[in-house]
Each structure stands twice: as structure tokens, then as C-alpha cells.
Amino acid sequence: MERLDLRKLTGAHLKPYRQMDDDAPMPEEGAVLVSLERLTAESETLLAHNYPVGLLVPGQAKAADLAPWLDKVALIAIRFEKFSDGRGFSLAHRLRDEQGFGGEIRATGHLIADHAEFLLRSGVTSVELSDPLAVDHFIKRLKLYSLWYQDTLDARPTILELRHGRTRKRLAS
Amino acid sequence: MYRYDDYDQTIVRQRINDFRDAVERRLSGHLSEEEFKLIRQMNGVYLQLHAYMLRVAVPYGSLDSRQMHKLAHIARTYDKGYGHFTTRQNIQYNWPALRDMPDILEELAAVDMHAIQTSGNLIRNVTADPYAGAAAEELADPRPYAELIRQWSTLHPEFSFLPRKFKIAVNASATDRAAVKFHDIGLQLKNDPQQGRGFSVVVGGGMGRTPFVGPILRDFVPEAQILTYLEAVLRSYNELGRRDNAFKARIKILVHELGKEAFSEMVEQEFARLLPTADDLPTVELARIRSQFITPTFDQLPDQDADYEQALKTDDAFAHWVAVNVVPHKQPGYAIANISLKPYGGIPGDISADQMDLVADLAQTVGHDEIRATHAQNLVLPHVRKRDLYTVWQALDKAGLATANLDRASDIIACPGLDYCVLANARSIPIAQEISKRFAAKGREDLIGELKIKISGCINACGHHHAGHIGILGVDRKGEEMYQLTLGGSGAEDASIGQITGRGFDEAGIVDAVDTVVDTYLGQRKTDETFLETYRRLGPAPFKEALYGTA
Ligand code: HEM
Ligand code: SF4
Numbered sequence: 001m002e003r004l005d006l007r008k009l010t011g012a013h014l015k016p017y018r019q020m021d022d023d024a025p026m027p028e029e030g031a032v033l034v035s036l037e038r039l040t041a042e043s044e045t046l047l048a049h050n051y052p053v054g055l056l057v058p059g060q061a062k063a064a065d066l067a068p069w070l071d072k073v074a075l076i077a078i079r080f081e082k083f084s085d086g087r088g089f090s091l092a093h094r095l096r097d098e099q100g101f102g103g104e105i106r107a108t109g110h111l112i113a114d115h116a117e118f119l120l121r122s123g124v125t126s127v128e129l130s131d132p133l134a135v136d137h138f139i140k141r142l143k144l145y146s147l148w149y150q151d152t153l154d155a156r157p158t159i160l161e162l163r164h165g166r167t168r169k170r171l172a173s
Numbered sequence: 174m175y176r177y178d179d180y181d182q183t184i185v186r187q188r189i190n191d192f193r194d195a196v197e198r199r200l201s202g203h204l205s206e207e208e209f210k211l212i213r214q215m216n217g218v219y220l221q222l223h224a225y226m227l228r229v230a231v232p233y234g235s236l237d238s239r240q241m242h243k244l245a246h247i248a249r250t251y252d253k254g255y256g257h258f259t260t261r262q263n264i265q266y267n268w269p270a271l272r273d274m275p276d277i278l279e280e281l282a283a284v285d286m287h288a289i290q291t292s293g294n295l296i297r298n299v300t301a302d303p304y305a306g307a308a309a310e311e312l313a314d315p316r317p318y319a320e321l322i323r324q325w326s327t328l329h330p331e332f333s334f335l336p337r338k339f340k341i342a343v344n345a346s347a348t349d350r351a352a353v354k355f356h357d358i359g360l361q362l363k364n365d366p367q368q369g370r371g372f373s374v375v376v377g378g379g380m381g382r383t384p385f386v387g388p389i390l391r392d393f394v395p396e397a398q399i400l401t402y403l404e405a406v407l408r409s410y411n412e413l414g415r416r417d418n419a420f421k422a423r424i425k426i427l428v429h430e431l432g433k434e435a436f437s438e439m440v441e442q443e444f445a446r447l448l449p450t451a452d453d454l455p456t457v458e459l460a461r462i463r464s465q466f467i468t469p470t471f472d473q474l475p476d477q478d479a480d481y482e483q484a485l486k487t488d489d490a491f492a493h494w495v496a497v498n499v500v501p502h503k504q505p506g507y508a509i510a511n512i513s514l515k516p517y518g519g520i521p522g523d524i525s526a527d528q529m530d531l532v533a534d535l536a537q538t539v540g541h542d543e544i545r546a547t548h549a550q551n552l553v554l555p556h557v558r559k560r561d562l563y564t565v566w567q568a569l570d571k572a573g574l575a576t577a578n579l580d581r582a583s584d585i586i587a588c589p590g591l592d593y594c595v596l597a598n599a600r601s602i603p604i605a606q607e608i609s610k611r612f613a614a615k616g617r618e619d620l621i622g623e624l625k626i627k628i629s630g631c632i633n634a635c636g637h638h639h640a641g642h643i644g645i646l647g648v649d650r651k652g653e654e655m656y657q658l659t660l661g662g663s664g665a666e667d668a669s670i671g672q673i674t675g676r677g678f679d680e681a682g683i684v685d686a687v688d689t690v691v692d693t694y695l696g697q698r699k700t701d702e703t704f705l706e707t708y709r710r711l712g713p714a715p716f717k718e719a720l721y722g723t724a
Pocket of ligand 2: 589591598630631634636
């Protein structure tokens with residue numbers, strides 16, 4: 001598995017996470033991803049461990065259901081079941097905008113390079129890709145776009161801000 | 174016309190480079206055919222029965238002469254010398270080669286045009302009243318709102334992989350010329366005495382196999398909050414719209430299955446969450462967009478023109494065209510001239526490169542450089558001085574563009590049908606041609622008056638048959654092309670869905686059936702009653718009896 005930080009365009013500093021099945025025994029060390037069900041059921045033992053625990057959720061998960069865990073987990077991984085299923089974008093948006101989550105959101109699953117810019121602008125910060133070439137395609141695409149009309153959920157200016165010479169309210173406040 | 178600034182230009186250029194890149198990745202095998210399909214669709218490239226087609230966006234149907242000349246050039250250089258105006262105010266080329274697509278997109282970008290989001294499961298090209306800026310009764314020009322929405326929806330990070338396509342229309346007159354009630358979202362501009370200008374918002378209309386006249390989800394959204402409200406609707410739909418069955422994926426099904434109240438509650442909750450941090454930039458931007466529109470400086474003219482009046486008296490054909498195709502303009506001395514793309518026996522919506530050039534020249538010389546495409550697959554010169562109408566008509570007539578049949582029996586909407594479409598059950602275009610010839614030959618159109626006939630080659634309803642006063646639907650019966658007849662639909666402010674009359678007809682039979690229906694109307698109508706009014710007064714019984722006899 002390759003990892004890519006969508007803002008830094010490298011994955012060197014990103015931690016690998018192991019996806020744990022709900023009934024698989026926990027490893028001695030190394031970061032893990034667990035489902036919401038498992039985290040809810042075993043939170044005390046899981047969060048007491050000294051390795052980072054991330055939450056792996058499907059795109060259709062409800063942001064509000066994840067709220068109790070957001071300040072306890074190391075990262076949220078959103079799994080895209082199919083490249084055409086865009087629910088993960090709304091989930092990422094809600095985690096940032098509705099729940100105020102400031103940590104890492106990593107996209108996994110059926111991703112294609114054409115998602116790259118959309119993921120970043122919906123609040124996703126990193127991706128996990130199976131094909132090293134896909135990493136190159138992601139980077140190429142991210143470099144392709146320098147401007148966008150919509151709010152970006154990060155500090156990059158939108159076309160509206162550039163046109164009117166000011167910063168949008170949401171970030172300024 | 175809205176003029177692009179450097180930012181708008183950059184977006185379009187970036188998208189072309191991106192599409193080139195996707196074509197390369199497809200050719201080198203890094204994109205599967207299924208994955209590439211989605212990407213090419215987002216860029217307007219569709220696969221038809223015989224070849225790829227390119228659907229070029231004509232946002233809210235507005236064109237200037239430079240753009241129309243470019244469309245003509247593309248038709249000549251990359252297609253077979255013609256293009257096809259669609260029911261969503263776009264133009265479609267049926268025969269360009271896939272390898273030429275990025276070059277065509279470059280040509281379009283040179284005149285502020287693109288093919289972005291004319292296909293695919295995302296927010297499609299925004300449509301609007303083709304008489305915008307010219308209609309006598311409009312509250313305000315709807316196009317700046319449509320442009321605001323175009324920009325907001327272009328490459329939207331969150332809403333580019335929706336359950337299904339999403340169509341938004343904007344109308345600003347009491348007369349609905351944008352079919353807002355048949356859209357995923359229909360925006361009707363209105364004035365509120367307290368809150369000023371805003372929209373009543375229709376959500377969940379649509380055609381297809383389950384047609385709905387969309388309900389009003391919110392009676393009033395202030396214009397400053399419209400993008401926020403759209404965001405709330407789109408987010409709710411993206412999260413909850415069905416993804417298990419393409420036929421149930423449109424927002425109309427979600428609204429229907431949840432119920433309007435439950436869906437509305439969800440949207441209201443999200444809207445309320447977003448409002449406190451919603452930015453006022455869109456309002457500032459709306460003002461900028463308005464200033465980027467080149468609006469015509471009208472001449473101050475008397476409403477009557479002596480030469481024009483004289484021509485009306487001396488040239489019957491001209492007078493007839495004016496009576497049928499020309500409608501009043503808000504500015505004294507001006508008129509709105511409709512150009513029919515429905516010559517008798519022709520293919521609805523088709524236009525040759527030479528004809529495009531002529532329309533462009535007319536717009537430039539005597540039309541304040543504006544052209545519109547309508548959802549009925551016709552064109553409009555929205556701002557013509559009455560004193561220039563005779564010249565315009567003569568030029569159109571010479572080019573075969575002066576058919577006087579606006580909203581008449583031969584002004585038929587037809588989808589591509591079995592001649593082009595992989596999904597078709599039956600041919601649409603030849604049926605349209607036969608009906609058109611039938612009514613032309615008899616010369617009954619003037620007697621009949623307003624009559625909207627719409628034909629779809631299958632239940633997807635691209636030809637809007639549900640909204641036709643007379644609708645025709647192609648069905649497959651044991652491998653034979655058959656046609657069902659529906660009556661009483663309307664896509665206007667009095668929207669309704671047509672009712673099926675009974676068993677279907679074959680190719681010859683359907684043309685006779687339309688004839689029978691029209692004869693029944695003529696026999697039963699009261700003075701000045703339109704077909705739709707008569708049908709609504711009498712119901713289906715007399716028409717069924719005429720078609721099938723008494724059972
Ligand atoms: C030839 C290739 C085409 C194919 C395969 C195709 C396919 C479809 C399908 C599957 C639907 C149903 C969508 C749904 O209800 O979810 C649909 C609807 C529609 N299509 Fe097409 N279409 C084609 C051409 C066109 C053309 C050329 C036009 C414009 C003239 C057009 C305009 C529409 C419209 C207006 C709808 C309608 C209704 C709605 O939004 O509910 N289509 N099309
Ligand atoms: S209505 Fe059916 S036949 Fe006609 S274009 Fe649409 S999908 Fe094709």
C-alpha cells in the first residue's frame with residue numbers, strides 16, 4: 001500500500017495502519033484501524049494500548065455517530081466502496097465543518113486519480129493507494145488544478161476570494 | 174452575455190488538460206473502461222449507438238455570434254456539417270472522433286465555452302428561460318443566478334459523484350418557459366414584501382419511468398441564501414439518494430420515498446446549521462456577475478414602425494410568421510423572434526453549419542449580438558427591432574429557417590431514439606417527421622393553435638413525452654416498434670403528466686392516432702379553447718372513444 005499526503009504531495013511521513021477485522025487479535029505493536037463497532041465494544045482496552053488507533057468507516061457512516069470518538073482516535077479513514085459512490089466526500093465535509101475535526105482524514109478503497117482534487121477540497125488530507133503508479137497520477141492531477149470556485153475547507157483562497165480581494169467568513173471567524 | 178474573466182478561463186483550460194490526461198491514462202490502461210466512462214461523461218463525451226458524441230454546454234441557452242460561428246466551425250471541421258440542439262439548451266455533435274475531442278474543447282475554450290458537466294452523475298448544465306432579459310413580464314434577468322449556480326456547481330468537490338444526474342432550472346417570469354417543475358431543482362424567482370427577492374424552490378420533479386411534478390420544498394429562500402440552500406439539498410441527496418438501482422437514484426425517488434415533509438425537515442436542519450457561517454461573498458459575487466453580463470443598450474424607439482406595418486400588410490407569409498413566431502418584447506419598438514428548427518418533415522433540433530453562421534450574422538448585425546437556445550429545440554433572436562424584422566425574416570426564409578410553427582403541431586420535441594440511442598425501443602425522429610408532414614400538408618396548424626407534441630424512444634423520456642399535450646412513447650412489443658399515446662401533459666406553469674390512452678399503435682397507426690385526437694379536439698372545442706383546455710374540460714373519454722371505439 002502506498003500513502004500520499006494530498007497537501008505535501010509525498011507520503012514519506014505518513015504512518016501505515018493495519019486494517020483489523022472485528023474478530024482479529026490485536027497485534028503487539030503498530031498502528032491499527034478498527035471499525036466503529038469494535039471501537040465501541042472494546043474502547044477501554046483499545047484506547048489503553050500504546051499504539052495509534054484509527055477509525056475505519058464506510059462513506060455512508062454518519063458524522064454525528066463518530067463524534068464521541070473524534071478526540072480519541074489518531075485518524076479517521078473513510079473507505080470508498082466504489083469510485084462512483086460519492087458519499088465519502090460529504091462525510092469528510094461534515095467531519096470538518098459540522099464536527100470540527102482537525103485531525104487526519106485518510107481515504108482508502110476504490111479511488112481513482114480523478115478524485116484527487118475533490119478529496120482534498122472536501123477535507124481529506126491523505127489517501128491510501130494500492131498502485132504506485134496511481135500515486136504519480138494523483139500528484140499530476142493535484143498539480144493540474146490551481147483554482148477552484150468553491151470553499152476548500154483549508155486556507156487556500158477560492159476564486160471568489162481572489163476576485164473580491166478578501167477572505168471568506170468561515171475561515172476568518 | 175456573461176464574459177469570462179481569467180479565472181473562468183483557467184478553470185476551463187485546466188479541465189481540458191485534465192481530460193487529455195484521462196484519455197492518455199485510458200489508452201495506457203490505467204483507467205478501466207468503466208472508470209473512463211464516468212470521466213468522459215463529466216466532460217460531455219457520451220457513447221451512442223454508432224459513435225461517440227460530444228454534448229457542448231450552452232449555459233442557460235445563451236450564445237453570442239462569436240460562439241455560434243465557432244459552433245458552425247466545429248460542425249464543419251469535426252462533424253458532418255451540422256449540430257443538434259437538445260432539450261436542455263445544449264448542442265450535440267453526433268459524429269466527432271474521440272481523438273479530436275480535446276482539440277474541440279480547446280476550440281470551445283477560445284470562445285468561453287466548454288462541455289463540462291453535460292453528462293454524468295453530477296450537477297448538469299443549468300437551464301433558464303430563453304426569453305431572459307427580453308420577456309415583458311419577468312421580475313429580473315434569471316441568467317446571473319444561473320451563472321452563479323454554474324460556477325458554484327462546476328467541479329464541485331463534494332457533489333461530483335452523486336447517485337444520479339442532477340438538473341437545475343431557473344425561471345423568473347410568471348410564464349414558465351424552463352419547465353421548473355420537471356427538474357431535480359426548479360427555482361422560480363419571486364418578490365417577498367418583507368424579505369425582498371428570492372426563490373420558491375421545487376425539488377424532486379422529473380420525467381423518466383416515474384414522472385413527478387416536483388413539490389415546492391420551500392416557498393421562499395432569499396436570494397442571498399440560495400447557494401446555501403442548494404448545498405443543504407445536495408448534501409442530503411448525496412448522503413441518502415439510492416445507489417442500489419439507477420432507476421431509483423434520482424432525487425425525485427428520495428423525496429417520494431421519504432415523503433416531502435421528512436425530506437424537507439432534513440434539509441431545513443442542514444440549512445439552519447449552515448446559515449450562521451454562510452458567507453456573503455455569493456451576494457457580492459452576484460453583483461459582479463451582473464456587471465460581467467453585456468446587456469444590450471436598447472434604442473429608444475416608438476413601439477410602432479411604419480415600414481414594418483407596411484410589410485405586414487403586403488407580405489402574407491411574413492405576416493404569418495410574425496403572428497406565429499414573434500412575441501412581445503419589454504422594450505418598445507422591439508420584438509422576440511423565434512427561429513424554428515422544425516422545418517416540415519425535418520429532424521427536430523438539427524441545424525447546418527451554414528444556418529448557424531447565418532443566425533450568428535443576424536444576431537450580430539440586427540440582434541444586439543444575442544442568441545438563445547430553447548428547451549423545445551429551437552433558437553431565439555431575443556432582441557430584434559421591429560423595423561428589422563422583415564430583413565431578418567427574408568434572410569431566415571432563404572436559409573430554410575422561417576417555418577412559422579412555434580408551439581404548433583409540427584413544433585415537435587423528439588429524442589434521438591433508435592436512430593442514435595443504445596437504450597431506444599423505437600425510432601422517434603421518423604415519427605416526428607411523419608406527423609410534421611401530415612399537419613403541414615393539411616395546413617391545419619393555424620386552425621389547431623397551440624399544441625405541443627413530444628416523442629421519446631423509450632421510458633427514459635428524454636423527449637419529455639410525459640409533459641406533451643400529446644405524448645408519444647416508443648415501446649418494444651415482441652421485437653416490434655410500437656408507440657403509446659399520452660394526453661394532457663404540460664411542462665409549463667400548469668404542469669401535469671399525460672395519461673396513457675390505451676393500447677399502443679404501430680408506426681403508421683400512431684400518426685393516424687394523433688390525427689384522430691386532433692380531429693376530436695376540433696370537433697369538441699369551445700371558442701378560443703386550446704387543445705389542453707379542451708382535454709382538461711372533457712377528460713380522456715371522447716378521445717378514447719374516437720381512438721378505440723366504444724368498448
Ligand atoms: C443518445 C443517448 C442518450 C441516452 C443513452 C440517454 C439516456 C437517458 C436516461 C437513462 C435517462 C433517464 C434518467 C433518469 O431518469 O435517471 C434520460 C433522461 C433524460 N434525457 Fe437522455 N439520453 C440520451 C440522449 C439525450 C438527448 C439527446 C437529450 C436532449 C435532447 C436528452 C435529454 C434528457 C432529458 C431532458 C431527460 C429527462 C428527464 C429527467 O431529467 O428526468 N437525452 N436520458
Ligand atoms: S428517451 Fe430513450 S430512446 Fe430517447 S434518447 Fe432517451 S434513452 Fe434514448
